[in-house]
Amino acid sequence: MPGLEDLYREIILDHYRNPRNRGELTAPPATIVEGHNPLCGDEITLHLLVKDGVVADVKTAGQGCSISQSSASMMTQAVIGRTVAEARAVIHRFKHMMSIEDHHHDEPVEAPALGDLEALQGVVKFPVRIKCAVLAWNTLSQALDEAGA
Numbered sequence: 001m002p003g004l005e006d007l008y009r010e011i012i013l014d015h016y017r018n019p020r021n022r023g024e025l026t027a028p029p030a031t032i033v034e035g036h037n038p039l040c041g042d043e044i045t046l047h048l049l050v051k052d053g054v055v056a057d058v059k060t061a062g063q064g065c066s067i068s069q070s071s072a073s074m075m076t077q078a079v080i081g082r083t084v085a086e087a088r089a090v091i092h093r094f095k096h097m098m099s100i101e102d103h104h105h106d107e108p109v110e111a112p113a114l115g116d117l118e119a120l121q122g123v124v125k126f127p128v129r130i131k132c133a134v135l136a137w138n139t140l141s142q143a144l145d146e147a148g149a
């Protein structure tokens with residue numbers, strides 16, 4: 001049996017208690033997308049600002065379990081300042097780590113290291129929580145699409 005310590009690593013709790021980049025951006029120019037994970041009751045409202053092909057800023061609001069909220073916090077840190085192509089590569093890399101997407105053979109750019117996000121790797125042992133972990137990422141992906149980025 002996998003232990004709970006895998007799920008609630010220190011780093012996850014830190015992001016849950018002190019979420020980074022919480023808040024809102026003005027739309028337009030920002031794009032606002034809402035995501036839900038009905039299985040767990042997680043909600044996220046993601047505010048994305050893309051400027052000149054770069055993820056200039058991301059803010060999130062919402063509520064949910066520690067996995068969903070800490071993943072959102074780490075996601076903002078992983079993509080702000082990245083090019084849109086790099087941000088999409090990070091999304092693919094994260095989903096690959098969550099075992100829900102095959103690694104892409106022909107990534108246009110090398111995905112940056114996941115850093116803190118590696119802490120969420122233990123979630124893979126709890127399939128029901130994977131949807132919590134990927135909620136923010138699917139919402140970001142949708143926001144990039146809607147922003148035409």
Ligand code: ZN
Nearest residue numbers: 040042065132
């Ligand atoms: Zn959840």
